[in-house]
Amino acid sequence: MERTLIKETTQKIGETVLLKGWIDTKRDHGKIAFIDLRDRTGIVQVFAQGSQVEGLHAEDVIYITGTVQARPEKLINPKLETGTVEVVAEKVELVSKAAELPFDMSKEDIEAELPIQLDYRSLVLRHKKIKSIFKVQQVIIDSFREALKAKDFLEFQAPSIISSVPEGGAEVFKVKYFDYETYLSQSPQLYKSLLVGAFERVFSVNKIFRAEPSVTSRHLTEATSLDAEFGFIDSYQDVLDMQEYVVRYIFRQVEEKCAAELKLFNATLPNLADKIPMIKLREAQEIIFKRTGRDCRNEKDLSPEDEREICKWSAETHGSDLIFISHFLSDKKPFYVYPDPDEPEFAYSVDLLGRGVEWSSGGQRLNDYQTILEHVKKWGLKEEDIELYLQSFRYGVPPLAGFALGAERMTMQILGLKNIREATLFPRDMERVDIRLSTVQPKEKTKQQ
Ligand code: ATP
């Protein structure tokens, strides 16, 4: 018999069906038992004789042949998509036995600390609420793609192995590459910029690698970056507008396609005013000083505390949970940033903050070859290290700008998750690559012994 998917059962009242799935929960009532059977499309209640399901428990993979019955009015379960029916089991086959579970997976929230949940990632990812995080993330990433394709951007695959680190080397992973030393890419920045010379408008969904030296709730060592870059801009305002368009598009799609998932997290999408407000770094610091007395007015960047405060201010005074901060210090930014001609110590660089955390960084880039060369010297870089990049600008590149949004940060902030690891299928940090590194021997140590 052909398999029937669980969501199709409501259309098959009176028919005999073959269902294949996992036991989500089992309720024993002596001679009879109820099983909530789960497959990729949902959950349905199965009624069985106690003897048919003896010894079975949650996560066992079973095949059930049975008849679909309409439930009497008073037994309809409105919480279940298939709540109008139940399946009366005729035959129950055990296909794959599950080990005893380390915790109860039937609870609305798994009652185990995050590190334990990450240790049991394969199992935990089966939980309804956890799975829904990745449905939302899929919609975010799909929508990023759709929004930019609609504006004629070309998607490219960014390389991960790179030969030099012109953006600063402290947070980079080294990779032995035959007889050479290479690095894992922290950002596809130079590639996306040089590709503007070929395709005008490009974007990529790629992994970035950062040897983040501390363990925080918003940093991973391997993250997903949603990168875009485009040419023929009229001013750096264009990059704000493009980003705002993309973010609004993403929010609309998440709202439309993920209502059930948002509900599970009691989450609402961030409020956006008519226009996302934009202020300069120094203005933000002044506001923070006035509101809190904390003097950060000469700092080169906003601290996490400052980011939370300025988002609060934005929500209170502009009704917007998102805010752009521009004009970071030119010499604290990479060599390619475009200094504001009116105040060249500040750059046309723009961060987007949302609900207290940075979501993206971007800005206008230098496109004049001679100016780029001057910056390369001033920044103490070697031309040969970025030859491919320079080559593109030597042959003519229009005024350009771009941005990079963190996919996990967006997922975390939209759903109100406390830790970015929750928004990552297989999070990596200083202490974890799948399993906790403290449980394995560091290679060096083994060698020394
Ligand atoms: P932060 O200041 O918050 O550490 P950043 O300024 O170093 O971030 P960028 O280089 O601007 O990060 O990267 C662009 C975007 O990529 C960030 O705004 C963020 O959304 C995401 N991102 C960067 N680093 C990480 C990371 N280690 N883990 C998760 N997301 C990251």
Ligand code: MG
């Ligand atoms: Mg940044």
